[in-house]
Amino acid sequence: MSLARSLVDVTPLRTSPVFRRLLIGRTVSLLGGFMTMVTVMYQVWGMTRSTAWTGAVGLAQALPLVVFGLFAGARADRADRRRIYLTATVGQAACSLLLAVQGYTGHVPVVAVLALVAVQAAFGALGAPAAGVFVPRLLPRDQVAAGLALNQVAGKSMMLLGPALAGVLLGRLGVGTCYLLDALSFGLAFYGAFGLPPLPPEGEPSRAGLHGVLDGLRFLAGHRAVRGALVTDLAATVLSFPVSLFPLVNAERFGDDPRTLGLFLSALAVGGVGATALSGALTRLGRPGPVMLCAAGTWGVSLVLFGLSTNPWAGLGLLVVAGAGDATSVVARSTLVQTRTPDALLGRVTAAEQIVGQAGPSLGNVRGGLLAGWTSGTFSLVTGGLLCVLAVAAVAATTPELRDAARALPEGA
Template sequence: MSLARTFIDVRPLRTSPVFRRLLIGRTVSVLGGFMTLVTVMYQVWDMTHSPVWSGAVGLAQALPLVCVGLFAGSWVDRGDRRRIFLVATVGQAVCALLLAVQGFTGGVPVAGVLALVAAGSCFGAVGGPAAGVFVPRLLPKEQVAAGLALNHASGQVMMLLGPALGGLFLGWFGIGLCYLLDALSFGLAFYGAFGLPALPPEGEPSRAGLHGVLDGLRFLAGHRVVRGALVTDLAATVLAMPVSLFPLINAERFDGNPRTLGLFMSAVAVGGMTATALSGSVTRLGRPGLVMLCGAGTWGAALAVFGLTTSPWLGFALLMAAGAADALSVVSRGTIVQTRTPDALLGRVTAAEQIVGQAGPHLGNLRGGLVAGWTSGPTALITGGLLCVLAVTWVGTGTPELRDGRVTPDEA
């Protein structure tokens, strides 16, 4: 295998100008979103000095995704996905612009700030499932995994740059400009999707309301491969999410050194970026189920061993390995969802994937904190990692279609 095939597959950038434009718009918008996240956290803390209100920021972002997501997916599967995405993008831009206005003028209570954050999250819960159909509709099937890897890579880079730039701009220009930059970033996302053709669902449109939601849930329950992919992701996040345990592990094992804690937080992201940059051979393999299972199992095993180590350097290496495995697992999960789901159901299934991706880490951090409170940080890490490995083994053993990758998009 040539060295060039090891690096991330950039064929979608060369062959699809539309995908290239979408990726640029998405990247800038994600950067603005991370800047806004830092800005909101800073503003809420500055207004209240309350950890409860600071925690409410995450709730304001996550709750609309869960409550609106499935119904939004049903709506997306009844209409033109391009138009729905454009409307949702305008809604997000307006919410960001209103945040900028209150940032410049002041006088809005903290509940009003969180209400604007929640409103923007509602529009995001609609735009996410709509955008979920773009890659499989714009790229040949053999390039879908590469397109998702490029999306994931750009998101991880912005995850590192966004908070840093947000902190710098906060210090230089204040909260109003940071929100305004986020509002402007949605303009590029809008431009990226504006030139798309109409993208109505292929096949029978979704039924309205709860009936359409239930149809989507029935598909998830009956399609063994897609169901296995989402269950695997839940096992990895709910059982083994380590972020809430980092401060405790740092205090128990490494004398509470803040630099060590910062490196723990960065190591997972660095591992994920490295793996995504070298994902070419994996995305060309054509076995996303096997890659996802191996990645999720490696994630759990690396975190379990991290719970045993007393060496910070070995700990960093293990967290980088966990981040690399998780990145490949996430890309493979998206590939499975977007290539195995009929287009007429893709909005609802993408909405479910979005909910799993958002709610799973929150639940996993809660689980880790509770177990650590009853036992210890290392115990929470070790047990969570081992349970993750067992759960992934159970899914892989019970779902040979997922492991072997021998299904077509229409098989259940």
């Protein structure tokens, strides 16, 4: 197999100027978003010196998506997705501007900062289901996987660059300027999406309110391949997500060296960037179901071996492999979901997928922390990884639609 065929497939960038401009705008916006994530944590810690308050930052970011996500998905399946996304982008930019103002003045209570973060997250919850339909609507079906892989490359790269850039700029320019740069990045995201054509739902629009949400949930319950894809993601995150264990494992296994701890999360991101950068052969394969199952199993096995490893460098290498498995699983899962879901339901299904992506790691961190408190970090990691592998095997055994899932036309509800 040639190296060129292994590299991420950039065909969508050549064939679709609209997708190319959208990707550039969203990549810059992701950079600003990761900078703001670090800036908020830094500011709240400086204001309170309390880990309870810094933990509340994550709650303020995740809760709006969990609460409003499915309703936002139903809304995206009733209206022009382009208009919804542009509205959400303006709202997020306005919140960043207000965060910049309070960052320069420095005379607001911490609750006000968290409220702005929560409102910005609510606008994000509104825009995310609409954005989830862009790739399958803008690209031919045989390029959807490549487009999603390019999104993953951009996201993982900004996950590496954004926090590091924020750390440099916070010391030199302060929190207000970091928030202001995030607001400006939303301007590029708006520009990238402004050139999109109108994107109303194809087929019967969603019913309003709770009825539309329930229709989406009935589709998920009845579509075995899509349901299996989301269950696989939950298995990989709820049963084995390792981030909350990193400080304890670092102390137990690696002498509590802060340099090692700082590399753990970076190793996951490096693996994700590398896997998506070399995803060309897998996205061209056209079999997202088997790829997702194998990648999720790789994630679980890597975490088992990481939990047993006593060598810091071997442990970091295993985290790179785990990050690669996670990123590959995400691309394959999204490809399967977006090519198997009718367009009229895609906003709601995308919202459910994103809720799983937000809630799963949070629950996994809680599970890992509680079990490690009763036993040890090593036991929590190893058992979590094994449970993940067993759960993925169970999904594969009971869902032949996933084992055989090649790209296909969307199936009806």
